[in-house]
Amino acid sequence: xxxxxxxxIYVRSFRDEILNDGVGDIPGITTRLRYIKETLGAGAIWITxxxxxxxxxxxxxVSNYTLVDPRFGTNEDFDELVxxxxxxxxxxxxxxxxxxxxxxxxxxxxxxxxREGPYADWFVWKDAVxxxxxxxxxxxxGEDEEGNAWTWSEARxxxxxxxxxxxxxxxxxxxxxxxxxxxDVFRTWLDRGVDGFRVDASISLVEDVLFRxxxxxxxxxxxxxxxxxxxxxxxxxxxxxxxxxxxxRSVVDAHNVQQRRKCGRGQDVQETVVYCEVSLPLExxxxxxxxxxRPECHMPTNFALTHLPxxxxxxxxxxxxxxALRKIRTDLTALSKAGxxxxxxxxxxxxxSERTVTENNLxxxxxxxxxxxxxxxxxxxxxxHDFTRVASRIGMGQARIGTLLLLTxxxxxxxxxxxxxxxxxxxxxxxxxxDPVAINNPExxxxxxxxxxxxxxxxxxxGERWGGFMxxxxxxxxxxxxxxxxxxxxxxxxxxxxxxxLDFTRRLLKLRQRTPAxxxxxxxxxxxxxxxxxxxxxYSRVWIEQA
Numbered sequence: 001x002x003x004x005x006x007x008x009i010y011v012r013s014f015r016d017e018i019l020n021d022g023v024g025d026i027p028g029i030t031t032r033l034r035y036i037k038e039t040l041g042a043g044a045i046w047i048t049x050x051x052x053x054x055x056x057x058x059x060x061x062v063s064n065y066t067l068v069d070p071r072f073g074t075n076e077d078f079d080e081l082v083x084x085x086x087x088x089x090x091x092x093x094x095x096x097x098x099x100x101x102x103x104x105x106x107x108x109x110x111x112x113x114x115r116e117g118p119y120a121d122w123f124v125w126k127d128a129v130x131x132x133x134x135x136x137x138x139x140x141x142g143e144d145e146e147g148n149a150w151t152w153s154e155a156r157x158x159x160x161x162x163x164x165x166x167x168x169x170x171x172x173x174x175x176x177x178x179x180x181x182x183x184d185v186f187r188t189w190l191d192r193g194v195d196g197f198r199v200d201a202s203i204s205l206v207e208d209v210l211f212r213x214x215x216x217x218x219x220x221x222x223x224x225x226x227x228x229x230x231x232x233x234x235x236x237x238x239x240x241x242x243x244x245x246x247x248x249r250s251v252v253d254a255h256n257v258q259q260r261r262k263c264g265r266g267q268d269v270q271e272t273v274v275y276c277e278v279s280l281p282l283e284x285x286x287x288x289x290x291x292x293x294r295p296e297c298h299m300p301t302n303f304a305l306t307h308l309p310x311x312x313x314x315x316x317x318x319x320x321x322x323x324a325l326r327k328i329r330t331d332l333t334a335l336s337k338a339g340x341x342x343x344x345x346x347x348x349x350x351x352x353s354e355r356t357v358t359e360n361n362l363x364x365x366x367x368x369x370x371x372x373x374x375x376x377x378x379x380x381x382x383x384x385h386d387f388t389r390v391a392s393r394i395g396m397g398q399a400r401i402g403t404l405l406l407l408t409x410x411x412x413x414x415x416x417x418x419x420x421x422x423x424x425x426x427x428x429x430x431x432x433x434x435d436p437v438a439i440n441n442p443e444x445x446x447x448x449x450x451x452x453x454x455x456x457x458x459x460x461x462x463g464e465r466w467g468g469f470m471x472x473x474x475x476x477x478x479x480x481x482x483x484x485x486x487x488x489x490x491x492x493x494x495x496x497x498x499x500x501x502l503d504f505t506r507r508l509l510k511l512r513q514r515t516p517a518x519x520x521x522x523x524x525x526x527x528x529x530x531x532x533x534x535x536x537x538x539y540s541r542v543w544i545e546q547a
Contacts, residue, residue: 001043001044001091001195001196001270001271001273001298001412002377002412002519002520003043003513003519003520004042004043004044004091004412005041005042005043005044005407005412005413005414005415005509005512006042006043006044006045006046006093006275006412006413006414006415007036007040007042007044007045007046007414007415007417008045008046008048008383008384008385008414008415008416008417009029009045009046009047009048009417010024010048010385010417010456011024011025011026011029011047011048011049011050011059011072012024012048012058012059012456012479013417013456013457013458013459013469013479013480014028014029014032014417014458014459014469015028015029015031015032015459015461015468015469015470016028016469016470016471016474016478017030017031018073019071020470020471020474020476021071021476022470022474022476022477022478022479023071023072023479024072024458024459024469025071025072025073025077026050026068026072026073026074026077026078026081027073027077027080027081029045029047029081030077030080030081030084033045033081033084033085033088033090034088035491036090037085037088037089037090038088039495039506040420040502040505040506040509041506041509041510041512041513042090042415042509043089043090043091043513044090044091044092044093044195044196045085045090045091045092045093046093046094046095046198046275046414047092047093047094047095048095048385049062049095049096049097049200050068050069050072050073050078050094051063051064051065051066051067051068051069051097052064052067052068052069052070053069053102054102054104054167055069055071056102056165056167056168056436057141057164057165057167057168057436058434059095060097060164060168060200061097061100061101061102061103061104061164061165061167061168062097062101062102062105063101063102063104063105063106064105065096065101065182065185065188066185066188066189075192078192079192079193082192082193082194083193086193091195091196091270092193092194092195092196093194093195093196093197093198093273093275094189094194094196094197094198095197095198095200096185096186096189096197096198096199096200097200097201098171098182098185098199098200098205098244098248099163099170099171099200099201099202099204099205100162100163100164100168100169100170100171100201101168101169101171102167102168103166103167103168103169104167107119107122107123107171107178107181108122108123108169111123111125112153112155112156112160113155113156114155114156115156115158118177121172121174121175121177121178122171122172122175122177122178122181123160123161123169123170123171123172124160124161124169124170124171124172124207125153125156125158125159125160125161125172126150126158126159126160126161126211127158127159128152128158128159133148133149133150133159134150134159134211135150135211135212135213135214136213136214136230137149137150137161137207137213137214137230137234137235138214138226138227138229138230139162139163139164139165139166139227140163140164140227140437141164141165141168141436141437141440142226142227142440142441147226147227147229149161149162149163149235150162151166161207163201163204163235165436170204170207171205173205173206173240173244174206174209174240179244179247182248183247183248183251186248186251186252187251187255190251190252190255190272194272195270195272195273196252196272196273196274196275196298197248197252197272197273197274197275198275198276198277199245199248199274199275199276199277199297200277201277202241202245202276202277202278202288202297202300203236203237203241203277203278203279203280203288204235204236204241205241205244205245206238206240206241206244207234207235207238208234208235208238209240211234212234213234214230214231214232214233214234214235215230215231215233216229216230216231217229217230217231222444223447223449224449225441225444225449225450226441226444236280237280237284242287242288242290242294242296245274245276245288245290245296245297246290246294246295246296248274248296249274249290249295249296249297252272252273252274253295255272256271256272259272271298273298273299274296274297274298274299275297275298275299275301275379276288276296276297276299276300276301277301278297278300278301279301279303280300282302282304282352282353282356283356285300285301285302285356286300286356286357286359286376288300289376298377299377299379299412300379301379301381301414302353302378302379302380302381302411303381304349304350304352304353304380305346305349305380305381305382305402305405305406306381306382306383306384306387308340308341308342308345308346308349308394341393341394341398342535343535343536343537344535346405346537347525347537350409350523350537350539351525353378353380353411354378354410354523357376357377357378357411377411377412378409378410378411378412379411379412379413379414380405380406380409380411380412380413380414381414382402382403382405382406382413382414382415382416382419383415383416383419383455384414384416384455385416385452385455385456386452386455387455388425388454388455389416389418389419389423389424389425389454389455390402390403390416390419391419391422391423391424392424392425392454392455396422396424399419399422399501400501400504403419403420403501403504403505403508404508405537407505407508407509407512407518408508408512408518408541409523409539410521410522410523410541415505416455417459418459418460420501420502420505420506421460421489421490421491421494421500421501421502422489422501423457423459423460423483423489424483424485424489425454425455426453426454426457426480426481426482426483427454428451428453428454428457428480428481429481430442430445430446432453432480432481433445433451433453434453434456434479434480435451435452435453435456437450437451437452438450438451438452438453453480456480457478457480457481457482457483458470458478458479458480458482459491460482460483460485460486460489460490460491461490461491461492462490462491462492462493463486463487463488463490463492463493466478466482467482467486467490468490468491468492469482515543516543516545517541517542517543518541520543521541521542521543521544522541522542522543522544523539523540523541524539524540524541524542525538525539526538526539526540
């Protein structure tokens, strides 16, 4: 997995193959596996949640962790996808959501019915304080000005905590039974042949045991997302989170040992990987690798490049781009102080990441007296379903530079579907909003401060009706509107264009595949002598066996 490129697929938006209802599905992914592997050259796919769900947060509110939602197909459809992917040499990473589930999940239905019984402590319950919520914790998807993260249950006469929607109650990992149940979920998908897990909301798995109020953020302004009103020191990155992740990793490691025993000596066994969403600065994120004795994530997500907004003076506004840029300069700047998309900021992000990973390895291998890279391996993200698309964020002219960076840096690159053809954010009209963050915060969504619909629009496969996302003759409409430019920005047209973004991306990926220096080699700074070249991003990649 260290040499693979990961391609993220937002299931609802990739390809509608079976129902022609305007929603993508598992068979739709299966029909495009050859494109991903042979045309593009990726080595793994990461599939966003496809489990049974009422879809209040489009799959991130799971009501059954082990069944494919009928909108997306069946478990047998998933098995076929895995088989075909493996036949092509593609690895399959599934998105798992252990922080919370749907309020429709049988676990929560049972837990909310009574304070007694086997599920009573599977969620975060707390008594009221003077008739009010127990503390000031805020939801990321707040439905009112206060964004309260607590909802009252009449049946239990208690509040339950939800980091996101009220319909997404947080699970309680201080319950040993709940922890075992979630480990069984991992085992179920391992038995179905998956090659890895992307663990959603990894930093939020455990909350402060004392339920202390979180301090207010004095630098917050109304131009920022409401979630930044508080400093989330008691609901994110709590120390016990690492123990939970280590438990999840132990399931994967046990599976890897079992696979090696099955195959015997001398057989090449691909290691199953744990890829965690860790929205923290690198200095904190590095601890999510774990230790040599207690490993956690193979890769805590590195958002350093994603958090570099493009300078306003260099923007070339297009449809919806002004709003997209406002969103980037508020939300993401609050997450990272790395600066703008410029040479010095990019270099700082690169070498801070290199230093952090190297120090992490040195620290955990100090006792053996040996320096190895076996524990921590870098990774890079440039686009995802939660961030404004690259071409809108940094401008179409810089998007290729971003791709060049992503595919030549050391570590595992993660690409977002459609970025390879230069898809841009769509300015989705309010009456077509789907994202609960936008719907719950309409004024800020109208200003482009919050909202994720724009980066989740259907994949642009061709210039035909519906952009090849679904059958031309379908009477349904896609769940989100296509970009107006789909007739010119699409896979079919770019396949035959040597000057296209797609051709540029796939040639880079082929180069990365056949060049060990790019896929596995070291990264070194190249000093620019002239002050006129201070903004140039220069580095070398070296593979010792080639020297």
